[in-house]
Amino acid sequence: MCYAIINKMRGDKLFVFLAVLLALNLVSAGVSFGNESHEFEKNYAPGEGLSGWVNVSFDDEDEKSLVSAFGENVSIAEFLSLNDIDCSSSGQCSCFPLDCRPGYSTLGSPSESETYSLGLFGTQLFGIKIEGNVSQVTSFGFNVSTNAGSSCFRPLMIDLLDDDEVEWVSEEIGDEVCFIESPYGCFNEADVVSQVVISEGPLCEKIVLPPMRGFRVGTKINGTGDATFHITLDAEGIGGTCRITTSNGGAKSCDIELDETLGDYIEADVCLFADESNTNLYNVNFEDVDVCGYNEDNGQIFHHDFEIYARPLKYKEVEDFRFDSNIFEVETNLSGIVWDYVDDKYGGDCDPECIIPIKVYSGILQSLRIDDSKLGYKANGLEQNPIVDFYSLDEISASISSGFMKLAIDDAEFSVPNSVGNHDLDFRIGGAGIDDEINVKSVPTIVRVFPTRPALLVPTKFVAVMEGLVENESYQYIWDFGDGSSSKISLDNVMEYTYSAKDSYTITLNVTSDFGEVSRSFPISVVTPYDAINKTINEYTRDLDKVDGKLKLLPSWVQERILKINDIDSLRGAVDRLEKKYKETLRDEDEELIKIMNDLVVLKIPNDLRVGQSINKAAFVQSRERFDVNALGELGAGDVQEDEEKYYDSVNAWVRQNVDITLESSTYFLYYESGSSEVLVSHIKLVMTPMKDVEEFFMILEGNPSDIVLMDDYREKDLDFGYGLRFPELFSGESKNVEFLIPEVVEILDPPVYVSPEYRNLEFSFEAGVCNNNNICDANAGETYKNCRADCKPWSLTLVFLFVLVVVTLIIYVVLQEWYKRGYERHLFKNKNQLFNIMAFMRNAQNAGMGKKQVFEKLRPFKWSKEQLNYAWNRLHGKRTGMWEIPIFRSFERKKIKEEMARRGVVGRIASGKVVSRPVGVGDGTVKKKKKGFFKGLFRKKKKE
Numbered sequence: 007m008c009y010a011i012i013n014k015m016r017g018d019k020l021f022v023f024l025a026v027l028l029a030l031n032l033v034s035a036g037v038s039f040g041n042e043s044h045e046f047e048k049n050y051a052p053g054e055g056l057s058g059w060v061n062v063s064f065d066d067e068d069e070k071s072l073v074s075a076f077g078e079n080v081s082i083a084e085f086l087s088l089n090d091i092d093c094s095s096s097g098q099c100s101c102f103p104l105d106c107r108p109g110y111s112t113l114g115s116p117s118e119s120e121t122y123s124l125g126l127f128g129t130q131l132f133g134i135k136i137e138g139n140v141s142q143v144t145s146f147g148f149n150v151s152t153n154a155g156s157s158c159f160r161p162l163m164i165d166l167l168d169d170d171e172v173e174w175v176s177e178e179i180g181d182e183v184c185f186i187e188s189p190y191g192c193f194n195e196a197d198v199v200s201q202v203v204i205s206e207g208p209l210c211e212k213i214v215l216p217p218m219r220g221f222r223v224g225t226k227i228n229g230t231g232d233a234t235f236h237i238t239l240d241a242e243g244i245g246g247t248c249r250i251t252t253s254n255g256g257a258k259s260c261d262i263e264l265d266e267t268l269g270d271y272i273e274a275d276v277c278l279f280a281d282e283s284n285t286n287l288y289n290v291n292f293e294d295v296d297v298c299g300y301n302e303d304n305g306q307i308f309h310h311d312f313e314i315y316a317r318p319l320k321y322k323e324v325e326d327f328r329f330d331s332n333i334f335e336v337e338t339n340l341s342g343i344v345w346d347y348v349d350d351k352y353g354g355d356c357d358p359e360c361i362i363p364i365k366v367y368s369g370i371l372q373s374l375r376i377d378d379s380k381l382g383y384k385a386n387g388l389e390q391n392p393i394v395d396f397y398s399l400d401e402i403s404a405s406i407s408s409g410f411m412k413l414a415i416d417d418a419e420f421s422v423p424n425s426v427g428n429h430d431l432d433f434r435i436g437g438a439g440i441d442d443e444i445n446v447k448s449v450p451t452i453v454r455v456f457p458t459r460p461a462l463l464v465p466t467k468f469v470a471v472m473e474g475l476v477e478n479e480s481y482q483y484i485w486d487f488g489d490g491s492s493s494k495i496s497l498d499n500v501m502e503y504t505y506s507a508k509d510s511y512t513i514t515l516n517v518t519s520d521f522g523e524v525s526r527s528f529p530i531s532v533v534t535p536y537d538a539i540n541k542t543i544n545e546y547t548r549d550l551d552k553v554d555g556k557l558k559l560l561p562s563w564v565q566e567r568i569l570k571i572n573d574i575d576s577l578r579g580a581v582d583r584l585e586k587k588y589k590e591t592l593r594d595e596d597e598e599l600i601k602i603m604n605d606l607v608v609l610k611i612p613n614d615l616r617v618g619q620s621i622n623k624a625a626f627v628q629s630r631e632r633f634d635v636n637a638l639g640e641l642g643a644g645d646v647q648e649d650e651e652k653y654y655d656s657v658n659a660w661v662r663q664n665v666d667i668t669l670e671s672s673t674y675f676l677y678y679e680s681g682s683s684e685v686l687v688s689h690i691k692l693v694m695t696p697m698k699d700v701e702e703f704f705m706i707l708e709g710n711p712s713d714i715v716l717m718d719d720y721r722e723k724d725l726d727f728g729y730g731l732r733f734p735e736l737f738s739g740e741s742k743n744v745e746f747l748i749p750e751v752v753e754i755l756d757p758p759v760y761v762s763p764e765y766r767n768l769e770f771s772f773e774a775g776v777c778n779n780n781n782i783c784d785a786n787a788g789e790t791y792k793n794c795r796a797d798c799k800p801w802s803l804t805l806v807f808l809f810v811l812v813v814v815t816l817i818i819y820v821v822l823q824e825w826y827k828r829g830y831e832r833h834l835f836k837n838k839n840q841l842f843n844i845m846a847f848m849r850n851a852q853n854a855g856m857g858k859k860q861v862f863e864k865l866r867p868f869k870w871s872k873e874q875l876n877y878a879w880n881r882l883h884g885k886r887t888g889m890w891e892i893p894i895f896r897s898f899e900r901k902k903i904k905e906e907m908a909r910r911g912v913v914g915r916i917a918s919g920k921v922v923s924r925p926v927g928v929g930d931g932t933v934k935k936k937k938k939g940f941f942k943g944l945f946r947k948k949k950k951e
Contacts, residue, residue, distance in 0.1 A: 036065045037438040040410045044440050046431065051449050052476070056420040062435055063410045064099065069106065070403045071436035075420040082406060082435065088417040099408030105351065107169070109402040110361045116395035119377035124368035127159070131168065132376070133363045133399045136348065136356045138385030143345035145382035145392070147330025151375045154324040158184035158218075159369030160267075161324050166340065167347050168363040168401075173340070174333060179220035179263050180322040185624045186216060191276075192298035193291075193311040196556070196616035201228060201289035202312075204235060208277035209290065211299040211314040215241060215274045219267040220319035223248065224259030225278055225312075231286030237262075239316060241274035249281075255288065261319060276316045290314075321369070328378075344381070356385070363399055422446055426476040448519050450474040450481070452526040455513055456679060459531050461538030462508050463596060464603045470499040470515055471681040484516040488530075505532040535599035539588050542606050546581045549613040550574065553676070556615045560674075567715045567747050568686050572612070572676060580609055610678065618675035618683060621754050626667035626692065628760040630654050632708055634727075635762075641723065641730040643704045644765035656768040661761065665703070665736065666695045669759075671752040687715075687747040692759065694744070700736040700763065707731070708758040709748050717745035728758070820892055834874050842906040844870065844878040849907060 039062055046058035056075055069083040083106075086093065093099040094106040103109060110133060122130045154161040154176070162176040191213040202209065204227065215221065223237045235250045239262050248260035278290065291313040292299075299311040327333060331340045344362055352360045362381070366374065381393040415433075423429050426448040433440045453471040460466040470483065485494040485501045488511035494501055505511070509532055516525040533541075554574060557565055569575070584602055591598045635653040639646050646653070661667060673688040694703070707714055708728040716722060716729070723730040736742055748758055783789055783798035790798055835841040844865065851861045862875050880886065884900065 037067055037071070037436040038063045038065070038410075039438060039440065044433070044442070046415075046433075046442055046444065048443075049445050049447060050422045052424040052426065052446055052474075053421050054446075055416060056418075056422055056431075056444075057416050059412055059414050060433070060435070060440065061410055061412050062438075064406045064408045066102070066405045066407055067436055068403045069101070069406050073415075073418065073435045075415075075418075075431065075433045076422060076429075078418075078420050080418050085413065085418060085435075086406075089411075089413045091411070091413075093406055093408070098411055099406055101404045101406055103351075103404060106404045106406075107351070108404055110168075110363050110399045111402060112361065112397040113400050114398055116397055118379070118394050118396070119375060120396050120398070121373060121375045122366075124366070124372050124374055126368070126371060128368040129365055130368075130374065131363060131365050131399045131401060132396050133361050134379060134381050134393055134395070135397055136360045136362065136381070136383060136385070136393065137358065138356055138390065140345075140348055140352075140354045140356050140360065140383055140385045141387070142384040143341045143348065143381065144384065144389075145330075145380060146341040146344050147328055148379040148396075149326070149328050149377050151326040151377075152324050152372050154368070154370050154372035154374075156180050156182055156320045156323050157370035158318065158320055160367075161321055161369045161372065162374075163367040163369075164329060165365045165367070166343060166362075168365045172367070173338070173343075174329060175267075176321060176324045177219055177267060178322040179261075180320045181261075182320040183222050183317040184216075184218070184320055185622060186214075186317060188214065189315040189317045189622075190313065191311065191315075192296055193313055193315075194293060194295065194616070195291070195313070197293035197295040197311075198291045198313075199293050200291075202292050202310075204278060204280045204288050204290055206280055206282055207302060208238070208279040209292075209299070209301045209310075209312045209314065210275050210277040211312050212273050213276050213314075213316045215268060215272055215316060216318055217268045217270050217272075218318040220261060220263045220321075221316050222259050222261050222319055223276055223314070223316045224250075224257060225290055225314045226255075226257050227252075227288045227290050228255040229286060229288030230254055233284045233286045233288055234281035235284075235288070236279055236281060237314070238277045238279075239264075239274055240277075241268055241272040244268060244272075245274075274316065276314050278312065278314050324372075341382075361397075361399065363401075426479050448474070448476045448479050448481075450476075450517055450519075450524060452515055452517060452524060453681065455515060455528045455530075457530075458528070459533050459538060459541065460503075460505055461535040461600075461603050462505060462532050464535050464538065464600050464607075465502050465504045467500055467502045467607065468513065469680050470517075472499055472517070479519060482518045484518070486514040486516075488512040488514065508532050508534060534593075535596060535603050536593045539584075539599060539603050539606065542603070543581060543585045543588060545613075546606070546609070546611045547585075549611055550578050550581065553612050553615045554578075561717075563715065563717055564674075564687065564689055564747065568615075568674065571686055571749065572684070574612075577609065577611060581606075581611070612676040612684075613679055614677040615674060615686075616677070617672045618677075618685075619673040619751055621669060621671045621752060623668050623670040623693075624754060626669040626757070626759075626761075627755055628654075628658070629756045632756065632758065633657075633760045634706070637706055637725070637727070637730075638704050638760070638762045639765070641704050641706065641725075642702070642732055642764075643762050646765070648770050652770050653762075653765070653768070656770050657762045660763055660768055664697055664700055664763070666697060667761070668693045669754070669757055671757075673751050685749065685751060687749055688752045690746055690748065690752060690757070690759070692744045693741050694733075694736060695741045696736040696738050698738050701734070702764045703733040703736055703761065704763070705731040705733070705744065705759065705761045707746055707748075708760070709750075713749050715747040720744065816892065831877070834877055841878055841881070842903075842909075844875070845882045845903065846907055848879060848882055 039060065042061055044058060044060045046056065050056075064082070067082060069081065071082050072079040073082060073085045080088070086099070091098055092106075093101045094104065110131075112133070112135060116135070120132060122132075124130060150162075150164075152162060160175055160177050163172045164174040165171065166173045191211040193211060221239060223239060225235075225237070227235075230253070232253050233251075235252075235258070236247055237250065237260060238247045239245050241264075244264055244266060246262040246264055248262050250258045250260050252258055280288070292310045294310055297309045297311050299314075300307055300309050301312075302308070329340075331338055347362065348354060348356065348360050368374070376396060379392075379394050379396060383390055383393070422444060423446055426446050429444050429446060431440075431442040431444050433442065451473040453473055455468055455470050457466065457468070460468075468485070475481065481497070483496045483499060483501065485496065485503070487494070487503050487505070489505060489507070489509075494503065511530050511532065512527050513530055514525065514527045516523060557568060557574065560568070584605055587598075588602050591602065593599075633654045635646055635650045648656075669690070669692055671688050671690045674686045676684045676686060678684075692705075706725070706728055707716075707722075707730075711724050711729060714729055720729075720731045723732070731744065733742065750758075752758070831838075831841070847865070848861050851864065856864070858879060861879075862872075865875060882903065
């Protein structure tokens with residue numbers, strides 16, 4: 007539009023107009039804080055939200071500029087919205103454009119079809135341009151095709167008008183499940199106490215579910231006989247029910263599809279109950295450790311965890327479709343939506359243009375193609391030809407202007423640091439900032455104190471179990487043991503004390519630091535040493551039996567490793583020795599009893615062994631930080647010839663296309679009465695399933711080799727930093743397992759494993775900002791066949807390769823041709839003179855006026871086969887005698903035939919495909935008669951044969 011105005015101006019008018027434009031451009035957008043700029047709370051607990059307000063004004067500031075503090079940020083538009091301010095309708099601020107919506111400009115040339123490569127959570131903005139004085143949009147639609155497969159995120163969404171109101175979502179539910187962290191809620195199979203009958207009263211488990219629409223719910227039941235069960239899912243009012251019918255026990259499941267997608271991660275109630283028609287009883291496991299499940303009985307709520315799970319279902323792959331009004335189940339008029347946008351934003355005045363923006367969102371890697379656009383409309387009073395072109399678009403953000411506004415920052419949820427102490431606060435809005443200081447205080451929690459039954463007259467170490475302690479922070483523990491003695495002070499969570507009277511007491515513990523204090527009381531009972539020893543020995547024995555029982559359930563090679571780390575048998579031996587002493591000691595032998603008790607207290611007896619952390623079977627993701635391209639190279643992957651940083655992405659791309667790798671792990675912990683725990687081992691299992699045959703695959707298990715235990719002999723190579731495994735061949739569809747133990751917790755995004763094929767199989771094809779996928783190899787833009795194979799094809803190398811291949815093929819063919827021809831000839835004529843004798847006969851017979859048929863009839867009485875005669879005839883006349891021939895040696899063969907004919911009394915010249923000859927003695931045009939018996943004598947030898 008500016009160009010149209012400038013073209014109408016002349017002389018000084020044009021100069022004045024340009025000067026005004028320049029002056030406007032020199033006015034910069036900005037953020038200003040008032041004289042009373044801010045007020046922030048000074049003291050916080052670790053991780054608490056920043057609190058306070060700022061006094062700020064805006065002058066043409068981009069609405070997408072950031073408001074930030076402590077590494078977290080929101081846009082100015084979001085910040086204003088959190089303060090209930092809408093600049094499109096509020097008197098406190100205004101936007102340009104007035105509706106506060108972004109503007110758009112076209113990029114490049116129009117196209118009737120576009121193909122976009124979209125990544126995980128990627129977006130693409132494109133649009134359609136209308137011109138003229140528009141009065142109506144009569145139709146709208148376009149085709150969409152994609153290779154998007156099934157996904158745990160909605161594969162494709164379309165937002166017509168780019169207004170954050172998605173019109174179409176691909177959310178058809180499939181039958182594959184997605185991984186979530188805790189599908190069983192708080193239930194842990196290792197803590198199972200017993201089983202409970204499934205009745206009509208619901209047994210419920212609370213499970214945190216992701217924002218999805220389909221879920222597989224299930225349980226594991228025990229029983230026999232026909233029965234029906236129901237499982238319900240309720241996520242804050244959104245829910246569904248499914249039914250399970252069975253005649254035996256085991257794992258059972260059914261699928262629930264919600265009417266709408268969950269808006270966020272929600273803690274749902276998943277409940278199991280029996281149908282009222284059931285006559286057969288079934289049971290389900292339950293446990294009572296760290297409970298979040300529940301059931302109801304006679305109006306009273308009881309808390310247990312039940313073996314009930316919920317897993318989200320993947321969305322199906324997206325089939326090709328047309329995006330128009332017919333795609334919606336609920337009546338939707340897309341052409342009306344487009345016309346309302348043109349009318350509201352432009353008033354129908356599309357001179358020079360109105361742009362209809364469209365944004366697509368991707369939940370999976372995919373190639374998306376759009377084509378066959380049809381936007382019908384009326385402009386300038388006439389029906390116009392439908393618009394069929396698309397444009398890629400660039401978004402131009404709206405800008406905000408306002409006077410000074412006092413804005414609260416609490417709802418922005420900027421978290422202060424977790425570390426205790428003074429922290430510098432750099433609060434920024436756009437390019438302006440406020441510097442301040444806050445103080446984070448340590449606020450610990452006292453969980454419990456043990457033991458709760460100390461022995462009389464026995465010095466006992468009391469331990470406070472704490473949460474929320476900050477490393478390197480000083481704490482003071484003030485102990486009041488409740489027996490009238492003075493308080494005791496310690497600088498850690500342990501205090502030794504001896505009770506002198508058998509009674510019940512209350513221990514009060516006060517924990518203080520520079521930033522505050524916390525206090526809590528606990529009841530205890532002092533018992534005689536004799537009783538305390540008996541109880542302690544029984545508890546130790548019970549705990550060791552429990553640990554030993556769980557240990558024996560593990561694979562033998564895992565058991566062996568755990569026993570080397572923690573010798574359970576030696577602990578049991580120590581308890582048995584003390585028990586023997588105890589049984590030999592009388593109740594009144596206090597000194598001996600105190601000694602036994604002291605020996606018991608120093609033993610560190612675990613009370614449980616279980617999986618403390620696990621990774622259910624999930625796609626293997628190797629850590630960028632661990633990935634060592636040189637280590638893999640030394641193992642045999644090859645020489646590093648590219649930038650080392652490129653190998654991680656290239657290897658991952660190759661693995662995704664060639665080998666399906668899954669990882670699962672179980673980390674075993676020992677737990678103690680004090681509440682502490684000890685990591686024993688993590689059992690890691692990798693399953694590699696090639697999608698095609700793979701030669702040479704390499705794997706490195708990172709860690710101290712002496713700490714890594716392999717389940718099998720993998721012909722591993724001992725490295726300073728772990729083990730190297732080489733797999734010479736992996737066959738398509740045949741899974742290869744690798745299992746090993748390490749003495750540390752495994753993180754799903756940081757496993758101590760990384761893999762690679764041979765480096766020569768990798769493609770280093772991606773450089774951000776280089777390849778534009780326009781089918782033109784632009785060397786000036788830095789595109790090469792290495793970084794942009796889609797645009798740049800290695801034609802020169804390909805042509806050289808093809809030329810060499812053709813030459814080699816010709817040489818091989820010529821060799822085979824000559825080998826075949828000579829071998830075939832030797833097969834037909836053991837004596838080569840016989841061949842030339844026949845050829846001489848044939849020529850002389852031709853000269854005598856005979857045709858081929860007559861010649862063959864003359865020779866057949868001499869027992870020559872048709873195959874031999876045809877071969878001789880073709881050879882004489884220069885025709886093909888076998889394979890299609892490349893006539894490299896044709897001239898030599900003609901010369902040879904000419905010489906042989908001359909020896910046998912035939913002279914002439916051999917032409918291409920024809921022999922022109924005359925018999926010996928012909929000089930005057932007459933044929934000299936041969937001696938009688940010439941033909942018979944010529945073949946007498948053959949006849950004898």
